[in-house]
Structure formats: structure tokens, C-alpha cells
Amino acid sequence: MEFVRSSPTFRRRRLARRIRRLREDAGLTQEQAAASLDMSTSALSRKETGEVATSVHEVRSMMDLYDAYDPGLVDLARSARAKPWWHAYGITSRGYFDLEEEAVSVRDWQSAFLPGLLQTEDYARGVFDGVSVLADEEIDKAVAARMWRRHRLHDADEPLCFSAVIDESVLRRPVGGPAVIRKQLAALLELMDIPTVTVQIMPVAAGAHRGLEGSFTLLSYADVEENDVLFVEHAVGSLHIDKPDAVATAASTFERMRASALNGEESAALISRLVSDC
Template sequence: MGMRSGTLIRRRQLARILRDLRRRSGFTIEDLAPQLDFSASKLSRIENAHQGVDVHVVRTMMDIFGVTGDQWEALLTLTREASAKGWWRAYGLDDQGYVPLEAEASAVREYTVNYLPGLLQTADYARALFESSLHVGSRAVRENDVEVRMIRQQRLTDPENPLTLVAVIEEAAVRRVIGDPDVMCAQLAHVLEAAELETVTVQVLPSGVGAHPSVTGAFIVLSFERMGEPDIGYVEHPMGSIHIEKAEDVARGRVVFDHLRSRALSPEESAALIERVATQM
């Protein structure tokens, strides 16, 4: 299922290319803006992906910059993709949250503490999580959220645009019963099945490890290697969520994640532990 459309990442990619073309052509923002009938502030917003841009403006820019050949068509294609509405819009989500970022990512590194990763959840497990929220909405809203989560998982088996997941899961999350024992048994069986995919690696961090560099909480690092964009960190908490883009902070997240992997059980040992827990339900 190809789901590459209209995300912040593609807008950033386009903005970076347009900014680089302007600089290589010797224009300042103040030089170029009047030629586009823009204010300097509007052009700055476009170059920083804070505002979209259409194909007509991009064509004018390419004329000014002297862009020709394959790059011309590639930029127009990227412009259309950056302007397209993502599939998540049909479910009431905008382009600023986590889902649009993950939709463009090539890999997700996820460390979870209290529940299993969304990309590995069954519908019943996800539904039970949503129902436990203090901000629970109507049944229709919950089912909408569950469907979004199920759609996200399709990329794990997408031959054209696969997503790689490396998950480090606290043992407490494996043992915590979400829903009821039947729901949890089915959930653990699903994790074991997903872990057999080439795109999925699951490691459990045993409770006996004690203190470690991320004992304070869960986090995600998203990579966009196919698009040539830098990694982005993501942290969700009871009061909201935050995107982390500062290079040194994201690099620290990767180091912490690698450290967690080194202290976690191997994928094979993790599968054995999950099987044991399932039999005890």
C-alpha cells in the first residue's frame, strides 16, 4: 500500500531544495521575493516549510534559477506530492502530528515502557488503550483511532514502501494486561508473529536490568534515509507530545536506543520470554 503524500517531511525536502537552488544561483531572499510578487517573509516561510507552495510558483523559480532536464520534472513531482492530502486527513488528522512523520519514515526505533508499540498492536488491544484514556471520545471516535493504527501497520509488509521497526519493550509492558487476558494473549501472539517479519525486530528489556539511560520514559527516533532528510525524535506524554529536531539531541536519542538494545534480550530470547508470559495469562 503506497502512502506517500502531503507530509511535513516532503514539504521540508522541497523547501530545502528550493533554498539551495536560490543560494547557488546567487540570490538573497530580498532579491528573489519581488520577482515572485512575494514579500521576503512569505518566501522565508516557504523556504522553512512553514507555508506550502504550488507548481506555478515552483515553475517560475526554476525559470529564474535556470533549472532544466530531469531536475525540472522531479521538482514538479515533489511539489505535487508535498501539496497532496495524506490518507490520514480522511480520519480527521492534520499534517502536524506523528502519523504523517511515520508515513514518510523508512525506519522507526521505538522504546516503550508501559504498553506495546502501536505498530504491533491488535485492534482489541488498541481499543482497550483508547478506552482507558481520560479524554475518551465517542465509540465512533475510538473506532476511527483504531482504524488509523491498523492502516499504519500495513507498511510493515508493503513491498513498495516498507517501514522497518526496531522495538525495545520493557518487560513490564509485556506483562501488563491491557483489556482482559484473552485480549492480551492474542496481542502477545500477534507480537510474536510480527517479529518474524524481515522488517520487524523485537527485543525485551528485562526488569532485572535496573536503572538505565532512558529509565525516565519512552521515545521514538524516525529515520528518512530514502528521502535524504535528518532523523526526528518524538516523545509522547500525558500532556501532549513533542517533535525533537535538534541534531545533537536526536543523536543522543540514537545512542541511548543503541545502549538499550545492547542491554535487552536478543530477539530469540525475547520471543521465548513473550511465549512464557502468554502461557501464564
């Protein structure tokens, strides 16, 4: 199954920034523009922040009003209303997929399970079987979607730069059983050969550290106007945080953990020993 890599939410934000600039360049306030566009000021405001989608018709009306023609805006408006690839798997919430899809760099600290992008199908199924409340059919779709995400690691044109620090206990947790974890660890070693993938293991001997407070993921984007995002999962959902101070604190924590973790060669050697012991 082939899907176009896309995130309507991020395209909607890009469109929002561009239509806001057009209005500002035209010297109109939101109140003035909204009145001429036959919409409320609050409605225009939501479109200019990307909270809601802007239709092709509205984009054309804006270009007429602002006396600025940009054919790319029409295409952007169409694509911003398209359904993302994960809808084909029955996944309708924006959640993490929406964040990862447009990211160019992901930094991931995991203290419980291997990062989703590094999981084999059997390991992923073991994770969902163990912690989720999904029905069997929903688990099948969730696992399939997780496997499709891995194409980002092998994308010849736009490979995802992925850096992970993983607690040693994760490698020793027999998710799915001994045979599954052995194949998973062997697959992990292969993924570590990808130039844009970095995996470091935080040894148990490191003792207490900030990462033990919980797993988290940091995502960065090519668009300089998109803030880095801190993603944190919890028992009843997740948090998407883009406040610079919070993101900077998490980034500093991640770098300290990288400095304390085993380097790439040491990590690979540890994983190889565990494969032999399984």
C-alpha cells in the same frame, strides 16, 4: 480502503530545499528573488524552509526567474499540497503519523504499552479506552488508522525497519483483559518473524536504567538532508526534536538498552511462556 503512502510535510521540505538551491545557483539573494516574484522576503524565506507550501504557479515563476526548468518540481508542488491519508480518519494534526510515514527506520522504546505498529485491534482499543478522552466514534477512527499504519511492516517494496525494546511489565499488563492480551502476545510473536522487525524485552531484573525516565521513538529517513527525529509523547501532547545532540543522546540510550535487554530468542521464549500462562 487503500491510500497512497505520503507525507505532504516531508514533500514540502524537499521542495523547499530544491527551490532554495535553484535561487542560490542563479546567484540571487532572497531579497532580489522576492522582489522579482512579487512577494515579501519573509514569505520567500518561509517557502524555502518548508514552513508554508509553494504553489505550482509560484514554482513555475521561480523556474522562469532562475532560468532552470525542472518538471519534477511541478509534480512535487502539487503533491506537497495534497491531504495525507490520515485525514480520511478524521485526524488532522500532523503529530506522529507525519513523521513515521516517510521514515525508513524506527527505533522504539516503550515502558507503558506495546508500540502502536505492533498492536492488535482489540489491544489498541483497550489502550484508547483506558487513556484517551476521545468519544467512541473518534476511538473507532483512531484504532482504524493505527491498524492501517501496520502495512509499513509488510510493504514488499519499502518495508519499514522497526526495532523495539519493550519493558517486561508491558507484557504483563492485561490491557483489554486476559483474552485480549493473550491474542496480542501471540500476534507479537508472529510479527517478530518479519525479517525487518526486531523486538527485545527489557527484563524487570535489569533494575534501574535510563529508559525508565520515559518512552521515546527515534525515526530515520532515506534523504540524507532530513535529520533523525526524536519523538516523545507526554500528558498534554508531544515533542518532535531534531537537534543532533539530543537525538544522539537518545540513540546512545537506546543502544545501551538493547545491550541490556534479552536477545531476540530469549525475548520470544519469554513471550511464549506468558502466552501459555494467560
